[in-house]
Amino acid sequence: MERFERGQKNREIAATPRVSERSVERWRRQWRERGKAGVLSKGSPGCSRLSDPQIARLEQELERGPLVHGWADQRLTLHGSRR
Template identity: 80%
Template structure:
């Protein structure tokens, strides 16, 4: 996928509408209810039609941070570099890969 199409696809919250984002939030809340009942990750994943890996991540976040841990935090976005950092990066890129081993 080209960078341009990727930017268009994900520029608005991963391509999801507000309603779809709300639906994802509901799935996480359903998972929490399952955690509280002691259900296994595999069972939860199958019931909610998500990956076991997502359920594992949500369970870990729930254990560590409670309900706030599984709340959607939105798209992480791109990291912001200062003008000084960009200039330094450009200089290092110009030096090429051999200069950096």
């Protein structure tokens, strides 16, 4: 938002977080129309929200580490190599 207020160009803004100029244009339009509320993240629309017990279980499983879950090494990535 500060960058919009300073008048930075969409191209300059898009270069830093590596997003498209089109996304920055959309954010700027939402900022003009609705202010800060227009550009605040609403989260991923496709993600379901976990319950407290589910979050606790996830934390336990993450603590156990990737090897226990069949991964070839200790790296936790979305693109890791499985056995």
